[in-house]
């Protein structure tokens with residue numbers, strides 16, 4: 632099995648610019664930041680993606696996302712913040728240990744994290760809702 636770089640960081644065997652951590656999750660600076668202060672939050676226990684991550688572990692990551700967001704606001708005074716996550720290659724996931732991105736944002740920073748949108752029809756929304764409702 633290949634070594635997981637985020638597990639190596641969590642264990643302290645790989646270097647990282649650790650921003651904050653607790654007993655459940657670790658936050659460190661992304662080495663290829665979209666903006667200054669771009670931070671990754673990972674659970675200490677390996678999980679490939681959100682589908683593999685236990686619900687409680689997801690909540691613990693979210694708790695650290697919240698704390699890091701507050702820290703970055705004080706430290707860097709951004710105009711805003713983007714929080715993103717990708718599960719699967721199709722979504723752009725590149726390291727297969729669950730991670731959330733916290734990206735400080737400034738007006739006019741040119742950072743593009745979002746997708747292009749289009750207006751959905753009521754029929755399309757209703758069909759999706761029916762599939763989701765049936766799967767609950």
Ligand SMILES: [Zn+2]
Nearest residue numbers: 635638677728
């Ligand atoms: Zn891992």
